[in-house]
Amino acid sequence: MMDHLPQRVVRWRTAAGALLIVLVLTQGCANLSAVREFANISTESAQYTRLVDDYVEWPTSQKRYQPPDQYALLDHIARDRAAQRERLLLYHALIEEYMDALGRLAADEVVVYDKELDALGNAAKEKKFADAKEAGAFRAVAKVLVKGATDRWRQKQLKELIATSNEPFQVVVNSLRVIVEKGFAGDLLDETAAIQSYYRTLIRDSRDKAGIAALEEWRDLHLAGVDTQAKAIELYARILKKIGEGHQKLYDGRNDLSKELLVRDMNRYSRDLKLLFNTIRTL
Amino acid sequence: MALTSAEAFDLSRWFGDLSTELEQYCDAQWDHLSSDQRQSLKNAELTLRNTASTLRTRAVGLVLDETEVSFNTLQKSTERAKGAIKTLKTVGKVITVATAAVGLAAAIASKDVGAIGKNAKSLYDAATANV
Numbered sequence: 001m002m003d004h005l006p007q008r009v010v011r012w013r014t015a016a017g018a019l020l021i022v023l024v025l026t027q028g029c030a031n032l033s034a035v036r037e038f039a040n041i042s043t044e045s046a047q048y049t050r051l052v053d054d055y056v057e058w059p060t061s062q063k064r065y066q067p068p069d070q071y072a073l074l075d076h077i078a079r080d081r082a083a084q085r086e087r088l089l090l091y092h093a094l095i096e097e098y099m100d101a102l103g104r105l106a107a108d109e110v111v112v113y114d115k116e117l118d119a120l121g122n123a124a125k126e127k128k129f130a131d132a133k134e135a136g137a138f139r140a141v142a143k144v145l146v147k148g149a150t151d152r153w154r155q156k157q158l159k160e161l162i163a164t165s166n167e168p169f170q171v172v173v174n175s176l177r178v179i180v181e182k183g184f185a186g187d188l189l190d191e192t193a194a195i196q197s198y199y200r201t202l203i204r205d206s207r208d209k210a211g212i213a214a215l216e217e218w219r220d221l222h223l224a225g226v227d228t229q230a231k232a233i234e235l236y237a238r239i240l241k242k243i244g245e246g247h248q249k250l251y252d253g254r255n256d257l258s259k260e261l262l263v264r265d266m267n268r269y270s271r272d273l274k275l276l277f278n279t280i281r282t283l
Numbered sequence: 284m285a286l287t288s289a290e291a292f293d294l295s296r297w298f299g300d301l302s303t304e305l306e307q308y309c310d311a312q313w314d315h316l317s318s319d320q321r322q323s324l325k326n327a328e329l330t331l332r333n334t335a336s337t338l339r340t341r342a343v344g345l346v347l348d349e350t351e352v353s354f355n356t357l358q359k360s361t362e363r364a365k366g367a368i369k370t371l372k373t374v375g376k377v378i379t380v381a382t383a384a385v386g387l388a389a390a391i392a393s394k395d396v397g398a399i400g401k402n403a404k405s406l407y408d409a410a411t412a413n414v
Contacts, residue, residue, distance in 0.1 A: 055343075059336060066329055073333050080340045087347050094358055101364035150371060157367040165360040171353035175346050182292045183343040186299065190332055193303040197328065200310055 031258045032106040032158070034266035035250065039103030041273045042243045046096035048280065051184050051236055052088045054229060056081045058187045065191075065198040091176050095243070098169065105158040106257075159254050166251040170244055177240040180233055188230045195222050228283055235280040242273050288349055291342030295335045302331035 059078040063071055199219035206212050246269035253262035286294075309316070309324040316324070386405060390398035 062336075066333075070329055070333060073337075077333070077336050077340050080337075080344070084340070084344055084347065088343075091347075091354070094354065094361065098357060098361045098364070101361055101368065104368045105364060154367075154371060157364070161360060161364045161367075165357055168353035168357035168360070171350050172357050175350040175353075178288070178292075179343050179346050182296075183339055183346075186292070186295060186339045187336070189296075190299050190302070190335055193299070193306065194332060197306045201325075204313065 031263075032155070034263040034270070035106040035158070035257055036103050037270045038246050038250075038266045038273070039099045039106060041270050041277065042099040042246070043096050043103060045239050045243065045273060045277050046092050046099060048236065048239075048277070049089055049092050051180060051233060052085060052092070055088070055184050055187065056085045058191075062191065062194060065194040088176075088179070091172060095169075095173060095176070098165065099243075102158070102161060105154055105161060155257070158257065162247070162250050162254045166247060169247055173240055173244040173247070177237050177244070180240065181237045185230065185233050185237075188226050188233065191226050192223065195219060195226065232280055232283045235276050235283075239273060239276045239280070242269055242276065245269065246273075286341070286345065288342045288345035291338050291345055295338035295342055298331050298338060299335035302328050302335060305331065 056078070059074045059081060063074055066074065196219075199215055203212050203215050206215065246266065249262065249265050249269070250257070253259055253265075256262070305324060305328045309321065309328065313321065386402040390402040
């Protein structure tokens with residue numbers, strides 16, 4: 001009886017030690033679904049590049065409201081914009097890639113080692129290092145340990161990514177928002193004025209009532225098209241603002257990404273982004 | 284002094300607004316203007332509007348230039364994050380290698396030469412397989 005006591009103590013100590021390790025490691029298994037959701041909808045939103053195409057094609061489309069002696073200048077502006085196209089698309093692509101990486105680091109399904117761990121458990125059993133019961137336990141503990149270790153490591157990476165990227169991310173997202181709000185929206189202000197001016201001149205010179213009515217219809221049709229584009233620009237600027245604000249929230253709460261208040265905030269940002277993005281897609 | 288993107292956007296808006304005001308003035312005074320005056324005002328209106336477009340295009344280019352450093356920094360962070368995700372995937376390979384190593388260890392313990400060779404090959408295949 002006395003001989004068995006030290007062995008039992010050793011077993012209990014070993015078991016308690018293993019349990020402690022498991023508990024410590026499983027503490028890393030935080031729920032990052034809110035971060036993942038926000039990253040995913042941001043990734044999807046960044047893929048919306050129709051406004052860049054409109055911006056590049058805009059000078060050419062303005063030829064319809066201007067006399068031929070202005071075409072050379074409009075072609076020159078169109079060439080400058082075509083040269084900017086790739087850089088603008090790179091801004092979209094970078095936000096998309098960054099958010100995709102953020103979402104992957106916050107994802108549960110990034111690493112699924114079950115197959116490998118089952119194989120490891122079976123190998124241990126087959127090679128007589130463990131009986132069937134022990135091999136099952138070995139497999140189960142190994143799964144928890146590996147998941148805990150990788151989750152903790154991943155969260156550390158995620159936290160570091162958010163911490164080091166927030167400043168440049170805010171600059172990149174904000175600069176794209178400025179381009180959308182001032183550059184793309186500025187085009188539409190001028191186009192509205194150009195349409196009004198063009199049709200006013202035509203209508204003033206016309207004596208035909210039916211012709212005037214037709215011209216007014218065309219004018220209204222073009223103005224409606226500009227209104228739709230303006231709505232898309234306004235929505236996209238709001239999307240970029242939400243993405244920037246959401247990332248700032250992540251930065252502020254990076255030390256505890258599964259904190260209830262932060263999760264609630266991130267869920268709200270995701271809901272808002274989804275609503276805005278679904279609306280812009282219908283335009 | 285070099286123009287900033289904010290200044291270029293402001294100038295662009297200023298020229299755009301001026302063009303619109305000129306057009307509205309021209310419209311209001313149409314009946315009192317000579318044909319030459321009308322043409323001259325219309326030309327000025329278009330020139331101002333196209334100047335606004337030129338400045339706006341320049342402003343967009345300046346925004347891209349001014350934020351290039353941040354763009355490059357974020358690009359590097361993103362590449363690092365992608366590397367971290369790749370590392371996570373390679374953990375699966377480590378476990379596969381460990382599984383094969385268990386087989387080799389057992390073969391060595393049993394001193395079965397045939398099994399040692401077979402398991403050594405399995406371990407080599409696992410270690411060198413693409414992730």
